[in-house]
Amino acid sequence: MNAPPVVEWTEAGRPRSARWRSENGSPPPHRIVIADDRTRADDAYKLACEGTALLWRGDFHNARQLLTAMARRIDRRPRKAPPADATQAFHRHRAAQNQRARILGMLLIPLDAAYAVPLHRAPDVREACTRAYGPAEPVPAEPVPAEASGTAEASGTAAEAEDDAAPAATLVSLRELLALIGANEWRKKGVEIPALGGDRIHPHYGVFSPARGEYVDLVAEAPLPSQELAFDIGTGTGVLASVLARRGVRRVVATDQDPRALACARENTERLGVAGQVEVVEADLFPPGRAPLVVCNPPWVPAKPTSPVEHAVYDPGNRMLHGFLNGLADHLTPDGEGWLILSDLAEHLGLRPHAELLDAFTKAGLTILGRLDITPRHPRARDSSDTLHAARAAEVTSLWRLGQRGSDR
Template sequence: MNQPPVVEWTEADRPRAARWRSENGSPPPRRIAVADDRTRADEAYKLACEGTALLWRGDFHNARQLLTAMARRIDRRPRKTPPADVTQAFHVHRAAQNHRARILGMVLVPLDAAYGVPLHRAPDVREACTRAYGPAEPAAEGGADTVEDSAAATDSLVSLRELLALIGANEWRRKGVEIPALGGDRIHPHYGVFSPARGEYVDLVAEAPLPSQELAFDIGTGTGVLAAVLARRGVRRIVATDQDPRALACARENTERLGVADRVEVVEADLFPAGRAPLVVCNPPWVPAKPTSPVERAVYDPGNQMLHGFLKGLADHLTPDGEGWLILSDLAEHLGLRPHAELLDAFALSGLTVLGRLDVTPRHPRARDTSDPLHVARAAEVTSLWRLAPADR
């Protein structure tokens, strides 16, 4: 793993240095002020808006309360009337999300060399951090080993918001997500791997007529949920691919836990494995926009890169009577980000024809949340399984 960058600040009139950990790639803050239980939310919010991060040295629970208070101040900001144009509304919504993440990401907490949090009433986050960051390493040179106060335990800094996300993700990994298409068995997502909480697309793969039970490719397997569904449906061999090391480890763990590892081979590949199969399945990110965190890469696909890569290579990886299953939401169409005609043109340009399509409407709560600025688009969303084949067969 690459060494995290170093962040520097002054504390108690002495220079400090520590590693900077950020899963979304945010650069180290340029200015850091020390904060504790005496720091008021208004002061913290003002400093964060000005670009100064706050290194927390007080009670951990009070840090969480400060974060909540800062979030309330963001929510109280006067909101402009949402644009009538749905595409512009999407971009405004994303900008507001990014602003919120930036401000709330300014509250920092220290980690020691073993991923302990040297704060009063701090939870044990060692397992969550090890799973996200890898095994703990020796303390950084020039760090807190040379000081005598509480900063002596500081090997690295992380935003409290990210640390809470790590804790939550670790709980999801422990508990798992129940999958009806697997008979109620659970998929356990790793940190940074998209959780199959929206089960409707999984149901489509469980219900579509299989062209063959001999072999299938699962492109961009993620948690391995679709590969597991295909194995439970009787497909004798599935090759599941991904480029993300976390996804590869997650898929292997899940297929082993579900008892289908003898039929699912998880391999690292850029989209397709070698060879051809009578069934090739892909559930690419649904929205052509830039992701801002690792887990968002399963939702946002800049320029539809994965979608077009799958379509362009599909015909060359299908057997003569094979089918490609493309699982795709039309949310991007309702947001004005990808016209329906563009998708159909991409099929034609890739030498593909549509054999059929299965549709399902979303069941997640946001589709019914009228306060959501994107409610109209979400309420109209349909997720489809497109059955594709070479046009010249």
């Protein structure tokens, strides 16, 4: 991995620099001003909208309150009437989400060399940051120039920073830091999985959580073609591999190419007592060989992800979907089955016609052996205020049982 870039600013008349961390790939801010407990929400919001980042030097709890106040100002802005076209509604929704993230991401928090927050009433975030970023690195990378503004006089929104302000080894947006804290709590608490008898899966930061359990239920209920061997393609947390192992599949090869997912799956299968049945390997889609059962739960929406965790939701150009389908026949035994777990949300949004999916099956030399459907249980499917409510309310998740065309089955 490349070392994080370095951002520079001026504080109390002195040049400062720190590493820049952004899990969603946001570039280092070009302009930084200092903010503290006396910074007004209206001023902070205006600066953030203009692209100016605010480095917080006040009370940590007050920073959280300021972030909430900035979010309220975004929510109060007049909204355009939603377009009748579902595809346009989706793209407008995504654009609004990205703009909101950009504005709220402008409130920055310093971290010291050990990932501690040198602010009053700050929580201990060292474990959460280490798990997300890896061990702290004391040597800074090459500087990335930034417009040096940063004094309180230049911003007009905050009091002058003290000369002895704690040096920052890293700057991170408060919004991201709160996400790290929340993800670390979920990792410790885990997500209860009924298909695992109530045992829990513990998602790592950046690995998609199986909070929507209906797709897991499909894998727990579909008739097994064999208990000898199964491949789980794109295993993520290892939840589907673990369900298959608990159902009696003697050997499961679970693949992924994300280091966080590989570590997460290994930890979960060990915790659940199925590590002896599940082999977690690094691979782009398929492992070598053939299996009587190959399972894949690819991202459901063909759109560009904007953060690591979104790679489990958005699949640009249906890359993983088509990669799985086009390689499936070569990795199935003659009487084997491929289980494709896929929501039809993209169809309701006009992003992938149903006929296109069926055509992809045919072009890949596959035939449909059966299909199991389930409707979503998550609250957003019932939230009529959601911009995408009509599509979410109509959504169905399916487990497609696919076989090689021309097999003896």
